[in-house]
Amino acid sequence: xxxxxxxxxxxxxxxxxxxxxxxxxxxxxxxxxxxxxxxxxxxxxxxxxxxxxxxxxxxxxxxxxxxxxxxxxxxxxxxxxxxxxxxxxxxxxxxxxxxxxxxxxxxxxxxxxxxxxxxxxxxxxxxxxxxxxx
Amino acid sequence: xxxxxxxxxxxxxxxxxxxxxxxxxxxxxxxxxxxxxxxxxxxxxxxxxxxxxxxxxxxxxxxxxxxxxxxxxxxxxxxxxxxxxxxxxxxxxxxxxxxxxxxxxxxxxxxxxxxxxxxxxxxxxxxxxxxxxxxxxxxxxxxxxxxxxxxxxxxxxxxxxxxxxxxxxxxxxxxxxxxxxxxxxxxxxxxxxxxxxxxxxxxxxxxxxxxxxxxxxxxxxxxxxxxxxxxxxxxxxxxxxxxxxxxxxxxxxxxxxxxxxxxxxxxxxxxxxxxxxxxxxxxxxxxxxxxxxxxxxxxxxxxxxxxxxxxxxxxxxxxxxxxxxxxxxxxxxxxxxxxxxxxxxxxxxxxxxxxxxxxxxxxxxxxxxxxxxxxxxxxxxxxxxxxxxxxxxxxxxxxxxxxxxxxxxxxxxxxxxxxxxxxxxxxxxxxxxxxxxxxxxxxxxxxxxxxxxxxxxxxxxxxxxxxxxxxxxxxxxxxxxxxxxxxxxxxxxxxxxxxxxxxxxxxxxxxxxxxxxxxxxxxxxxxxxxxxxxxxxxxxxxxxxxxxxxxxxxxxxxxxxxxxxxxxxxxxxxxxxxxxxxxxxxxxxxxxxxxxxxxxxxxxxxxxxxxxxxxxxxxxxxxxxxxxxxxxxxxxxxxxxxxxxxxxxxxxxxxxxxxxxxxxxxxxxxxxxxxxxxxxxxxxxxxxxxxxxxxxxxxxxxxxxxxxxxxxxxxxxxxxxxxxxxxxxxxxxxxxxxxxxxxxxxxxxxxxxxxxxxxxxxxxxxxxxxxxxxxxxxxxxxxxxxxxxxxxxxxxxxxxxxxxxxxxxxxxxxxxxxxxxxxxxxxxxxxxxxxxxxxxxxxxxxxxxxxxxxxxxxxx
Numbered sequence: 001x002x003x004x005x006x007x008x009x010x011x012x013x014x015x016x017x018x019x020x021x022x023x024x025x026x027x028x029x030x031x032x033x034x035x036x037x038x039x040x041x042x043x044x045x046x047x048x049x050x051x052x053x054x055x056x057x058x059x060x061x062x063x064x065x066x067x068x069x070x071x072x073x074x075x076x077x078x079x080x081x082x083x084x085x086x087x088x089x090x091x092x093x094x095x096x097x098x099x100x101x102x103x104x105x106x107x108x109x110x111x112x113x114x115x116x117x118x119x120x121x122x123x124x125x126x127x128x129x130x131x132x133x134x
Numbered sequence: 135x136x137x138x139x140x141x142x143x144x145x146x147x148x149x150x151x152x153x154x155x156x157x158x159x160x161x162x163x164x165x166x167x168x169x170x171x172x173x174x175x176x177x178x179x180x181x182x183x184x185x186x187x188x189x190x191x192x193x194x195x196x197x198x199x200x201x202x203x204x205x206x207x208x209x210x211x212x213x214x215x216x217x218x219x220x221x222x223x224x225x226x227x228x229x230x231x232x233x234x235x236x237x238x239x240x241x242x243x244x245x246x247x248x249x250x251x252x253x254x255x256x257x258x259x260x261x262x263x264x265x266x267x268x269x270x271x272x273x274x275x276x277x278x279x280x281x282x283x284x285x286x287x288x289x290x291x292x293x294x295x296x297x298x299x300x301x302x303x304x305x306x307x308x309x310x311x312x313x314x315x316x317x318x319x320x321x322x323x324x325x326x327x328x329x330x331x332x333x334x335x336x337x338x339x340x341x342x343x344x345x346x347x348x349x350x351x352x353x354x355x356x357x358x359x360x361x362x363x364x365x366x367x368x369x370x371x372x373x374x375x376x377x378x379x380x381x382x383x384x385x386x387x388x389x390x391x392x393x394x395x396x397x398x399x400x401x402x403x404x405x406x407x408x409x410x411x412x413x414x415x416x417x418x419x420x421x422x423x424x425x426x427x428x429x430x431x432x433x434x435x436x437x438x439x440x441x442x443x444x445x446x447x448x449x450x451x452x453x454x455x456x457x458x459x460x461x462x463x464x465x466x467x468x469x470x471x472x473x474x475x476x477x478x479x480x481x482x483x484x485x486x487x488x489x490x491x492x493x494x495x496x497x498x499x500x501x502x503x504x505x506x507x508x509x510x511x512x513x514x515x516x517x518x519x520x521x522x523x524x525x526x527x528x529x530x531x532x533x534x535x536x537x538x539x540x541x542x543x544x545x546x547x548x549x550x551x552x553x554x555x556x557x558x559x560x561x562x563x564x565x566x567x568x569x570x571x572x573x574x575x576x577x578x579x580x581x582x583x584x585x586x587x588x589x590x591x592x593x594x595x596x597x598x599x600x601x602x603x604x605x606x607x608x609x610x611x612x613x614x615x616x617x618x619x620x621x622x623x624x625x626x627x628x629x630x631x632x633x634x635x636x637x638x639x640x641x642x643x644x645x646x647x648x649x650x651x652x653x654x655x656x657x658x659x660x661x662x663x664x665x666x667x668x669x670x671x672x673x674x675x676x677x678x679x680x681x682x683x684x685x686x687x688x689x690x691x692x693x694x695x696x697x698x699x700x701x702x703x704x705x706x707x708x709x710x711x712x713x714x715x716x717x718x719x720x721x722x723x724x725x726x727x728x729x730x731x732x733x734x735x736x737x738x739x740x741x742x743x744x745x746x747x748x749x750x751x752x753x754x755x756x757x758x759x760x761x762x763x764x765x766x767x768x769x770x771x772x773x774x775x776x777x778x779x780x781x782x783x784x785x786x787x788x789x790x791x792x793x794x795x796x797x798x799x800x801x802x803x804x805x806x807x808x809x810x811x812x813x814x815x816x817x818x819x820x821x822x823x824x825x826x827x828x829x830x831x832x833x834x835x836x837x838x839x840x841x842x843x844x845x846x847x848x849x850x851x852x853x854x855x856x857x858x859x860x861x862x863x864x865x866x867x868x869x870x871x872x873x874x875x876x877x878x879x880x881x882x883x884x885x886x887x888x889x890x891x892x893x894x895x896x897x898x899x900x901x902x903x904x905x906x907x908x909x910x911x912x913x914x915x916x917x918x919x920x921x922x923x924x925x926x927x928x929x930x931x932x933x934x935x936x937x938x939x940x941x942x943x944x945x946x947x948x949x950x951x952x953x954x955x956x957x958x959x960x961x962x963x964x965x966x967x968x969x970x971x972x973x974x975x976x977x978x979x980x981x982x983x984x985x986x987x988x989x990x991x992x993x994x
Contacts, residue, residue: 012420012423012424014424014427014428014450014454015423015424015427017450018424018427018428018431018447018450019427021431021443022427022431025434056416085416085419085420085423086416106419106420106422106423107419107422107423107425107426107427108423108426108427109426109427109430110427110430110431111430111434
């Protein structure tokens with residue numbers, strides 16, 4: 001059984017492929033989108049457990065997508081990891097400002113990403129159980 | 135071995151090599167990134183130091199408080215006082231609290247706390263209890279040297295961590311001029327004696343001394359016990375914490391200030407470089423990300439038998455590695471080209487050979503896409519004196535670009551033809567083309583990738599930028615035309631030799647991003663034309679390095695353009711930039727300010743340098759040397775160039791303000807181009823400079839002030855720019871003008887004003903231009919003003935202009951002598967011209983001829 005469904009959004013097809021591979025090896029089911037608009041489109045029908053989102057993309061950038069996800073009651077609970085080549089502190093700050101749960105700078109180690117995903121999913125599961133018990 | 139095993143071994147070997155290569159690239163890349171982010175790193179580092187300091191402060195305080203609390207359990211009173219000392223108080227207040235706590239809790243009437251000043255190496259009296267003003271003054275006047283203090287620390291005096299020196303040990307001798315000894319009255323043996331000393335060192339955790347606490351006059355008159363020593367220690371610990379806190383706070387504040395400064399600086403730099411740095415780092419990180427991710431995946435699956443997966447992964451790594459390599463090469467190329475360290479070697483060669491060579495290489499790219507590659511030459515031999523390898527680079531980049539953006543089965547053509555003293559190279563394709571609003575951006579660095587085209591059309595987006603840098607450095611021009619959907623055409627024009635080059639531009643990554651290359655070229659060209667100077671250069675301020683560098687120049691060698699950097703304040707341009715004042719040097723060798731030998735490239739010893747200021751800040755410097763007339767520059771030239779520099783600043787501001795809009799600052803560009811054009815058209819006439827000089831001479835004699843003569847000089851130079859709209863042929867024919875042509879002529883003052891509007895900020899100047907064809911009797915144009923209604927400057931220009939046009943003649947009319955022209959001016963005096971102006975003007979011309987300053991008009 002899959003450990004969870006992850007939506008990977010990046011305009012670099014190589015990155016999407018390798019994340020599909022690495023996350024697949026970890027037992028996750030991977031959904032993909034190649035730009036921001038596609039990602040939001042996908043979210044209308046699919047509800048992933050976590051989203052890995054690139055920032056610099058044509059059409060709609062990652063910040064905008066993240067803001068949209070985090071302001072929509074239907075999707076705001078989904079953890080978002082921003083994945084970006086923008087390494088400055090201000091970029092990261094902006095990422096958290098739009099509601100991202102984590103920020104990983106490219107180039108990144110897929111193994112580290114998997115660790116962060118595991119951590120975030122573990123965390124959000126325990127949060128859910130907390131709220132249900134209270 | 136089985137074929138599969140061989141395959142696997144190969145794959146692994148290749149992956150090893152690639153890993154090694156990737157590592158190497160990553161290292162060199164990280165060096166680049168490191169330097170790019172240098173200032174940010176520094177800021178981050180300071181931030182780290184700062185948080186480390188803050189953490190250390192908290193830790194120390196907690197630790198100290200903890201130990202003292204444990205030990206103070208027995209000493210409730212001390213503890214109460216000690217813990218009531220608020221760490222938020224200022225240091226002096228805290229120390230004051232501590233010495234009074236010692237007084238109250240330990241029972242000594244006199245308490246003194248000294249703090250080691252690490253700079254002077256002596257202990258300064260810092261806090262007191264139980265002492266009167268005089269005693270305090272005495273103590274404050276003498277600092278105890280650390281060397282002296284060290285001699286007190288004898289084991290024989292030790293009592294716990296405190297030291298007790300009984301008077302009967304005779305340690306300090308009989309008279310210590312600096313010591314303070316209170317009068318305690320008579321004491322019995324075994325009681326505290328006024329010469330007894332009890333102190334406890336204040337030391338940091340690592341034992342480094344920071345002060346000491348000494349007490350005198352115990353309330354119970356008894357000699358100290360061990361318990362007294364311990365109580366002193368506890369309070370001493372508090373003093374240490376307070377002192378360390380204070381030192382940390384001070385350091386914290388210092389770091390804060392530094393951090394703030396660094397942040398500000400980083401932000402400033404960032405603003406300048408943000409585009410470049412973030413784009414470059416993004417561009418570099420993208421292939422690196424793929425490489426790292428795929429390498430890691432391969433490593434995790436080393437034992438896997440899935441050879442297809444491994445081959446695919448290696449393929450991606452290989453491709454991305456190549457992309458990274460060409461990206462780094464392109465960045466290095468550009469950086470090197472723009473660093474000024476690169477030397478251009480001009481040598482004559484046959485351009486046709488170079489085109490053929492490049493086409494040979496391009497075929498390899500064109501064939502897989504079935505693109506037809508054709509060449510055509512006007513001549514089998516087109517000799518060009520330029521840097522062969524750089525020109526080759528231009529052709530290669532343009533060709534690669536054309537092939538990249540042309541779909542399969544298309545065509546790319548390269549044509550070479552002569553065009554006067556220039557060679558024209560056209561590279562045309564049948565590709566996707568460029569949208570009109572994008573066309574001006576194609577030469578921007580990384581333009582392509584921002585457009586999201588890079589997915590479909592691999593490339594690094596630097597090729598055209600490099601081509602442009604090379605072409606402009608050669609003094610040539612490059613442009614693009616396109617019809618979207620049908621293809622693009624890139625046109626390069628290169629001067630055949632260096633002396634055919636007009637303005638040479640030094641391309642740079644920023645800093646004055648808002649000044650477009652085109653505008654800087656126009657600026658230099660305009661200044662050189664109007665001022666009649668063989669050498670003109672525009673320097674921009676590099677605020678980051680506090681230096682000036684040459685952005686564009688006419689008449690200077692390429693190496694000089696790229697290699698010159700002047701510190702603000704140094705040399706002539708540096709002086710001008712620093713002080714924001716123009717500088718006129720009539721003879722560089724005699725000038726006491728710059729007593730130095732003349733530079734070989736300057737034919738004359740006179741030069742003129744003026745600042746370009748935007749919002750009162752110097753953003754650049756315009757320099758001119760070598761007047762074509764070989765005469766020294768004058769005050770009039772300075773006034774004129776200053777006026778020009780003010781318009782240049784205006785044009786740049788205008789351009790910067792309109793950069794965002796599609797209009798592309800065309801108004802400012804057109805205005806500068808019109809001035810150039812007007813000056814060139816007037817070349818058969820007197821030089822503009824002389825025209826301005828005569829006008830200002832008349833103006834001064836008629837009582838104009840400096841400011842007014844400045845307007846006048848400038849207006850006299852450009853007053854006819856509006857004539858550009860009148861077809862030149864018409865004016866060269868005799869007889870009456872037909873009404874249509876007349877209408878055109880009558881409009882030229884208004885057109886001139888309109889044309890100059892984007893760079894004109896003084897209504898006086900517009901007024902002067904508008905009225906230079908008005909007549910005293912009101913029969914002039916365009917508004918029919920009378921007498922004094924016409925600005926004086928316009929009346930002056932009308933006379934100078936008329937005289938000039940009469941003495942130089944027209945194609946249909948022989949030139950008059952000065953005497954004939956003078957008679958004509960006098961005849962029209964009062965009706966067409968201002969009588970006073972005519973008289974003063976004739977005086978000026980007569981004096982000019984007397985001093986032989988006027989040059990005979992060149993035989994045309």
